[in-house]
Amino acid sequence: xxxxxxxxxxxxxxxxxxxxxxxxxxxxxxxxxxxxxxxxxxxxxxxxxxxxxxxxxxxxxxxxxxxxxxxxxxxxxxxxxxx
Numbered sequence: 663x664x665x666x667x668x669x670x671x672x673x674x675x676x677x678x679x680x681x682x683x684x685x686x687x688x689x690x691x692x693x694x695x696x697x698x699x700x701x702x703x704x705x706x707x708x709x710x711x712x713x714x715x716x717x718x719x720x721x722x723x724x725x726x727x728x729x730x731x732x733x734x735x736x737x738x739x740x741x742x743x744x745x
Contacts (some may be wrong), residue, residue, distance in 0.1 A: 676716035678730050684714035690732035 676684045688711035695707045713729045720727040728736070 674714075676719055677714060678719040679716060682716035682718055684716050686715050686717065686720055686727045687711075688713045688715060688720075688729035688732055689726040690728050690735075 670683045674683050676682050690711040691708050692711050693709040695709060696704055697707070698704050711729060711732055713731065715727060715729045719730055721730075721733045722728075
């Protein structure tokens with residue numbers, strides 16, 4: 663019998679390699695949102711990049727997945743400088 667071909671919808675393809683299914687989201691922190699509700703105090707939430715990536719295109723560090731765009735940004739950012 664022939665091989666089974668899996669159809670991957672265009673929206674689920676990895677935007678970097680355009681070959682594999684995106685099953686992960688980039689975990690790079692990009693912003694912090696602070697909210698306040700009377701009686702509850704302040705709460706802080708970290709927003710992440712959340713670009714879709716496949717297992718081949720991700721760079722995994724300590725359980726966190728980073729997309730190629732964020733890896734490039736990390737490499738060109740001077741050490742000790744916070745953007």
